[in-house]
Amino acid sequence: MFSRPKNAFFYAAAAAAFFAAGWACNKYGNVAGISDSTVVAVVGDRQITFGDWMRQIDLLRVFAQTPIDPDNKDQVKAVLDSLVDQELVLEAAQKSHFSDSAFDEALKTKLQEADLKVKDLRDKLEKDIQTLRRVENNYQEPYKKMLLAREYANSRVDDVVVTEKDLRDWYDDYSNQAKAAGQNLPPFEKIRHNDKALAQIKATVQAEKFIKNLEEATQVDRKQDVIDKYLAGLSISEKMLGTDEEAPAPGLTPNPKDAGGK
Secondary structure (H helix, E strand, O other), X not given: OOOOHHHHHHHOOXXXXXXXXXXXXXXXXXXXXOOOOOEEEEEOOEEEEHHHHHHHHHHHHHHOOOOOOOOOHHHHHHHHHHHHHHHHHHHHHHHOOOOOHHHHHHHHHHHHHHHHXXXXXXXXXXXXXXHHHHHHHOOHHHHHHHHHHHHHHXXXXXXXXXXXXXXXXXXXXXXXXHHHOOOOXXXXXXXXXXXXXXXXXHHHHHHHHHHHHHHHHOOOOOOHHHHHHHHHOOOHHHHHHOOOOOOOOOOOOOOOOOOOOO
């Protein structure tokens, strides 16, 4: 609840995401070796094949509000059930000679939106695959450093002294940021007797003070021009509008404390 991006160093579990490119592959995750043309259900005079079932799973992995887990037996079975239901509805629609011109027009828009979503997903997967290739070729040394740094920090952070003023100042700053984002938090006095919330705030403040103390003892020089140049390249609006590289990025100025600045 109370953690901010800076504190991910302490609390986030390191995870490497490995992607198997099984999309549009006849075997999918099919260890049973079932052929795409194998019939898995019949609805009236319509056959549902194994390939239909797998394509429906792919479809729902992309477009469902809650993506389907292809390794969850209950969810995979539910997809087949929904496909049977869908065929029942389509058969009824066909028998009633259903037609709706408004739907025909809306369908064009929906397909255009779907095309954009598929493109966005493809771009993300391509970036993920590039990340995976970089990681798998040379991950052990930086990963060991990350784990060692986290282990040392976790062993020392509880020793950082935190006063009530530290807690109050942090919470006031956090509340102001939340308010700027359109969220209103209760005043500090209302949560100071909530042991769980106070423990979360204390842990966060200890983490921030631990890093701040280290920064004050060591010279840190962030090459902001290089950083800004890279971040600007990630902005779609700047790419579209051709914003001058020297101009500051649009939007709210980030809190220097969140960036680790002084």
